[in-house]
Amino acid sequence: MTGKRSPASLLPKRPAPRAARLTRVVPVLMLLCAWSGVRAQEWPFELWHEGKIVLLEGDTLRGLVKYDLQQDVLQYNGASGQKVVAYSARKVLFFEIFDNTVHRYRQFFALPFNTPAGYKSAVFFELLEEGKMTLLAREALEYRTYNNPYSYYASSRLVLVYKYFFMDDNGKIEEFTGDKRDLLDLMGKNADDVEKYIKTNRLKVDEKYDFAKIIAYYNSLYGT
Template sequence: MKLQSVYLLGLRGVIRFYNQKFVILALVMLALSWKANAQNWPSEVWHEGRIVLTDGDTLRGLVKYDLQQDLIQYNQPDKRTDAFSARKILFFEIFDNSVRKYRQFFALPYTTPTGYRAPVFFELLAEGKLTLLSRESIEFRTYNSPYYIGSYSRQVLVNTFFFLDEKGVISEFTGNKNDLLDLMGKKAKEVEKYIKSNKLRYDDKYDFAAIVSFYNSI
């Protein structure tokens, strides 16, 4: 009986230990998820920048953008806020402190999958015979956790890429590497070698810009 009691006590201790570890890991994952959801995305903060309107006027100051709604907010010197749709803007530029870079956006006519054509904002990433554009959105994604049963959701910044060809046609990138290399024709092998040697990823915005810039340079 004594041996059995000792065994049971030891077993309970092990179970208690792992239960505590499970709870700690669950709390850590919850905290990380909360932190990810609580962070300020680039579209949620004001940036120093300038806006060029379709009437030729240029506005300088604090700018906030919303690509999902295709709206720009401008904070006037008297603290009033004006809003402009993509129809009113030719171009805007911001300095994004989160990446320490200037970012440029253009209002370009685009036909949606439903057939509706209207100006929408695209960020310019690389310009040349093949021009790379992007649009960003904040989406909830669900992930399976390796630490506890079930899944958790968090907000992520999603970039959708587009190509602007020399005829002015904008087409969405499929995300397929072979489709990308097909666009590059005879230079595909050289570009593929550049991607591998520099360990670049075409799902990373700035890596993708480097790939297209290299293609445009050769």
């Protein structure tokens, strides 16, 4: 065997270069971090918030409030140890909470809305901006698919999404398509000014508080 080369399979294996090992380890770590982040996520509607509820009968309740926009139900706890009371949107005029997840007050109104079944029912809407154009929102959880730069496979993630609505002076509520062009069409002669405002401030129609700023600017053009 002297002078012959040993087959490659019998040669001692060298450890993989550090860079090569990292390219295999990093994607796994990122997936684990993403998974743990999702598991640790607390949605605003899962939490109790300091707030108040104004009932349709006129009573005002102050204390801890938990909301569920999917079921249009509120839970109220006025004091420690007190029994939790639930109210449907039909019993509520308005409620307000301080949401620590976004560090701001949020206001919701129970408004008549056409359901998918074809009849009107009281539904909770969050008020984002009021004036010449009134912007409302509802939230829900949806699975969204995202491409992973470290893998050939796309991943699915549960995210909080918002649907937006406009209410006219007569109380009619219509869902917004989500298209920026459609929004500008609604703004008529002020469309160019609003579009410039959006570009200058790098605002996005699909970002909740960006959208509210856009509508607030449009309303300011009418002094509202």
